[in-house]
Each structure stands twice: as structure tokens, then as C-alpha cells.
Amino acid sequence: MGYLRGFMEFSRQDQATRDPIERIKDWEEYTIRLDEDELQKQGARCMDCGTPFCHTGVSFNQSDIGCPVNNFIPEWNELVSEGDWQHAFERLKETNNFPEFTGRVCPAPCEGSCTLAINDDPVAIKTIENEIIERGFENGWEQANPPKVRTGKHVAIVGSGPAGLAAADQLNQQGHTVTVYERDDRAGGLLMYGIPNMKLDKETVERRVELLEAEGVTFICNTSVGEDITREQLKADYDAVILCTGSQQHRDVPADNRDSQGIHFAMDYLKDSTKALETDPNQASIHARGKNVIVIGGGDTGADCVATALRQECNRVVQFGKHPANPEERDDNNPWPLFPMTFKLNYGYEESVEAYDEDPRQYEILTKAFDTDEAGNVKSLRTVRVEKVEENGRLVTKELPGTEEVWEADLVFVAIGFTGPEHEVLDHFGLELDERGRIWTVDGTNDYRTSEDHVFAAGDARRGQSLVVWAIREGREVAEQVGDYLTIEREQLTS
Known part of the structure; x- marks a missing residue:
């Protein structure tokens, strides 16, 4: 060194x-x-x-x-x-x-x-x-570098999140002609609409998309597979199809009056807030100004809702998590070199502490029901405290009697994760799924072939909800496999 x-x-x-x-x-x-x-x-x-x-x-x-x-x-x-x-x-x-x-x-x-x-x-x-x-x-080191030779092979990628973008980049550099289909109005997937500007400015995403376009990748937005373009068209027009549709099937809260007005999935809120920045952030259709906000779910998406609500000048924001607070130092069951599950004060929580003099997080708490007013708007939540106990060799969540509480709420965001990919595209392709509802592939580790010929899958749709960096890895690996597949196919046609 x-x-x-x-x-x-x-x-x-x-x-x-x-x-x-x-x-x-x-x-x-x-x-x-x-x-x-x-x-x-x-x-x-x-x-x-x-x-x-x-x-x-x-x-x-x-x-x-x-x-x-x-x-x-x-x-x-x-x-x-x-x-x-x-x-x-x-x-x-x-x-x-x-x-x-x-x-x-x-x-x-x-x-x-x-x-x-x-x-x-x-x-x-x-x-x-x-x-x-x-x-x-x-310094101009990162600039458009289109391939000098094209192979004549065409690949369609469905979904422009990090997995789709990485696969597009790799396959384009191999000389294949790549078209990326995106159902939203701008490319980037969760990078564009799932992560707030405060963490990832959208000009940064657009800068990368524009670079890929300059290198020869085509993006077609506002296009839903199964509606605007069919499986048959994709398989007829392209030598291979890669599905990178993400994992956006929301996990919901099974509580009374869940259908009350003012209760939204977190990702819908983040997407709406980001879209509003294109014109006027005050005109977001879901806005927290002057409201008591509760976020159900203790993860990063919930934390992003906290930070967004603060910028919309909410009256108060509280975040519920069913797990205890992480320790200050690693537990014995979380040794190095595993990812450290330790207490952190991320950007949104730090902002809440400074603006409201309180950490918004409430731990070991479970939502039992929503209360509504005469017009059907949510007005409060009923909760109970919980603890993890071991029964028959496994941890279970137990409610603690006498810990019931009522929380005033005008706006509620559900941020408890995703159960797997949405099934519209998967059903349209008639794909086989695994036991968790993800796209089944030949080998869940390093083979990205699906049950349908010429169709591959990568990213959260195959792996399940994960990190951006894992999606990039999957995009790179599926591109390598598809490249090999197209090379073999080309050799067979010319032999």
C-alpha cells in the first residue's frame, strides 16, 4: 500500500x-x-x-x-x-x-x-x-463508448432498474442491439422513483441513461408488457428477452379499516413526491403538510418516508417497527465480517431529532386497527407492544397485555416490504414461479434461464427484494449468460 x-x-x-x-x-x-x-x-x-x-x-x-x-x-x-x-x-x-x-x-x-x-x-x-x-x-474519463462492431443480435430487457440497466450496458458493449422497455415515464426503475432526491438526485440517474443512449441502448418508456406490447411480439422481434421487473408486490397490514382514506403504500408516496418535483412539489397528490404522519415499517423505505414527510412540513412523524432497537455494538450472533446490525441515526432520523427534538422510531410495536371519521378518513391507529420470545426452538412475536395505545394519524404509509414481483408480466409470459412467488430459474444461484425458451430473468424479480448492488451483479451475470447463448446460437446458424 x-x-x-x-x-x-x-x-x-x-x-x-x-x-x-x-x-x-x-x-x-x-x-x-x-x-x-x-x-x-x-x-x-x-x-x-x-x-x-x-x-x-x-x-x-x-x-x-x-x-x-x-x-x-x-x-x-x-x-x-x-x-x-x-x-x-x-x-x-x-x-x-x-x-x-x-x-x-x-x-x-x-x-x-x-x-x-x-x-x-x-x-x-x-x-x-x-x-x-x-x-x-x-474529467471526461466517463464518456460514451459505443461498440465498434454490432453482432446483428437483438435483446429486449423489460424493466430499467439497476439490474436492467446493468444487463443493457454489458450486452451493448458486447455488440448486441439492446432495447429496454419501461412502464413508467422515465427510465431508472426504483432509482428514479423509489429513492428520494435527497439520497439520489434524478439528474444523476438521467445522466447515466443519456450515456447509455449515446452508446446505442434504446429506451422505450410508458410501455407495459402484456398491454402495449405482447410476449409474442417480443419473442418474434428479439433473439433473447430478459425480465428485470423488480419485486414490487406490496406486503400489506392485515388490520381493521385498512381501506380507510389516507392510508397508502410507501412506494406510492415516494413515487408521487418525486414526480411532483418535476413541476411543483407542493402539488403532490399525497402531501403531508400539517398532518400527523405514521409510517408502519422500520426499514430504509420507511426512513425515506420520514425524510419526505419532514420536507413536506408535516406536523409530526412517527415510524413503527416490530423489532427491538439494534444494539450499539455487534451482538455475538452478528460477528465480523457479516453486515453489522447496529444502531444508526440515518439522515431522516437525524433531521427529525433536530427539527422535532425526537427520534421518530418506535420499537416493538404492532398495528392492530385503524380508526376512521364519519367521512371514512383515517384518524388514529390502535397498537400493542410486542416482544420476541423463543418457543419450540424458534422466535415468535408475543403481544404484551396492557400495552395498548391510540395514535393520532391523518396520513399513514405502509412500508413493510414486498412479497415478490408483480405477476402481470409473469402471468403474461406463463412463467414458472418458485415457492416464494419469484421467477423460477434453472439454478437460483448462477443460471438465469426461465421456464420459457429465450427468456431470462435477473434482479429482484428472481432474487427477491435486495440491494441495488446485488441487482447490478445480477444484471452483469445475466448479460454474460445471454451473451454466451447468443454466441452459440450464431455459431449454430453459420455452421
Whole structure:
């Protein structure tokens, strides 16, 4: 490594953040880039550990170890520490199609598996990654590079989220002609409408889409498969079809009066708020101004709802989670190098603490029913506290008598995850599904062929709800398999 004592002499420094009270007044990204000197110090903290778990990229016991796209992290950390940003960019781009996405929204399992994290703060890998790609754009290193030769093969990709975009990028660079179909009005999938601007500005997504277009990828938006274009048309016009439709079948709350007005799925709220930014954020059809907001679900999507409601000037926002708060330090059942399940105050929670003097999270709480007014609008929630207990060798959730509460609410967002992909496209193709309702593939690990000839699947539709970085990996891997398939097919036709 360039500086062998860096991990001993320099402390971890993440990207700075804008003042919470100021940033909730707008929809701009909340982070601030570090300066050159500090970035080189952060790169120098990489410790030449010998066996770098940071780029391992495997799942174990429902957790992640290292980077799923197997980034060459120690290599570009060293290059950054030496100020060699262009070579760092070149090494980063060998494994990751879209570092500007992962550098902003990935929870960074690489950092949880950093060897330094055994007894110290990990290297600020995510911060460095984002800086490398931004410098790549600013210095003209990242620019359109269309393939010099076309193979004559055509591939359709259904869905323009991170898996679809990664597959499109890889197959286009192989020389195949790629068309991406998207049902929304703009390409990007969850990157465009599932992640708020504060975390991922939409100009960043559009910048990448425009680059792919300049390289020869065609995007057709406002097009639903099964309605605007059929399975038969796709199979007739393309040599292969890849389904990257995501996992957006909402998990719902089974409670009385669930159909009351003012109760929405979290993703519908985030999408509506993002769309409104194109014209007037005050004209969003679901707006939290002056309302008491409750978010049901303790994950990142729920946290994004908290941050969005704050910017819409809600009266109060509370987030319910059925699990206990994470510990300050790793539990014994969550050892390194697994992803650390520890207590964190993310951007939305920090903003709530500053604006309302309270963390919005309520733990170990279960929604039992909704109360409505005479017009059918939600007015409150009834809840009960719960705890996890072991019965017959497994953990079960038990309600605690005497802990019933009533919470005033004018607006409720359900953010308890997804059960799998929506079935309209899958049913239209007549695809076989697995026991969890995901698209069945020949080998759930590394074979992306579906039960239908010439049709492949990748991303959350096949894997289940996961991270953006896993979607990119799946997109890269399905592209490799489809490329091999098209090569064999071409050889058979010419032999």
C-alpha cells in the first residue's frame, strides 16, 4: 500500500452533511464531498490486510459479506491515497457499471467486512467510490463508448432498474442491439422513483441513461408488457428477452379499516413526491403538510418516508417497527465480517431529532386497527407492544397485555416490504414461479434461464427484494449468460 501507517494515524471521515434544519427546506442531496487532502487520507487508511474480505461478495445466513460486484477496493484505495484518480477510476469501472448509484445509496456491506472494522472504524469505502466516479464524469474519463462492431443480435430487457440497466450496458458493449422497455415515464426503475432526491438526485440517474443512449441502448418508456406490447411480439422481434421487473408486490397490514382514506403504500408516496418535483412539489397528490404522519415499517423505505414527510412540513412523524432497537455494538450472533446490525441515526432520523427534538422510531410495536371519521378518513391507529420470545426452538412475536395505545394519524404509509414481483408480466409470459412467488430459474444461484425458451430473468424479480448492488451483479451475470447463448446460437446458424 502507498502509506502503511495510514490506518493507525488517520481516523475515519465520511462525507460531510448539510445542516439538518437547512436541508429539510429543499430536496437537494444532503451530503457534501470531501476535499482532496482528506480523501487521500481516507484511502490511506486501507491497511494492506492480506485477505481483503471487503470485496468477497457472498451471502451467508441472510446477511452480506463484502461487495457483491467484487470491486477491487484495496487497489483503488491505494491509487486514491497516491492521488492517481484516473487509474482508480479505470479499476472501479472494471467491476461496477454504476458507482454513482452504489456510492450514494448502497448500505456498504464492504465496509462491514473491512478488516479494520474488527476493532476500529472501517475504511470510508463508499465515500471514496462515489468521489472516483464523480471525478470520472468531471474529467471526461466517463464518456460514451459505443461498440465498434454490432453482432446483428437483438435483446429486449423489460424493466430499467439497476439490474436492467446493468444487463443493457454489458450486452451493448458486447455488440448486441439492446432495447429496454419501461412502464413508467422515465427510465431508472426504483432509482428514479423509489429513492428520494435527497439520497439520489434524478439528474444523476438521467445522466447515466443519456450515456447509455449515446452508446446505442434504446429506451422505450410508458410501455407495459402484456398491454402495449405482447410476449409474442417480443419473442418474434428479439433473439433473447430478459425480465428485470423488480419485486414490487406490496406486503400489506392485515388490520381493521385498512381501506380507510389516507392510508397508502410507501412506494406510492415516494413515487408521487418525486414526480411532483418535476413541476411543483407542493402539488403532490399525497402531501403531508400539517398532518400527523405514521409510517408502519422500520426499514430504509420507511426512513425515506420520514425524510419526505419532514420536507413536506408535516406536523409530526412517527415510524413503527416490530423489532427491538439494534444494539450499539455487534451482538455475538452478528460477528465480523457479516453486515453489522447496529444502531444508526440515518439522515431522516437525524433531521427529525433536530427539527422535532425526537427520534421518530418506535420499537416493538404492532398495528392492530385503524380508526376512521364519519367521512371514512383515517384518524388514529390502535397498537400493542410486542416482544420476541423463543418457543419450540424458534422466535415468535408475543403481544404484551396492557400495552395498548391510540395514535393520532391523518396520513399513514405502509412500508413493510414486498412479497415478490408483480405477476402481470409473469402471468403474461406463463412463467414458472418458485415457492416464494419469484421467477423460477434453472439454478437460483448462477443460471438465469426461465421456464420459457429465450427468456431470462435477473434482479429482484428472481432474487427477491435486495440491494441495488446485488441487482447490478445480477444484471452483469445475466448479460454474460445471454451473451454466451447468443454466441452459440450464431455459431449454430453459420455452421
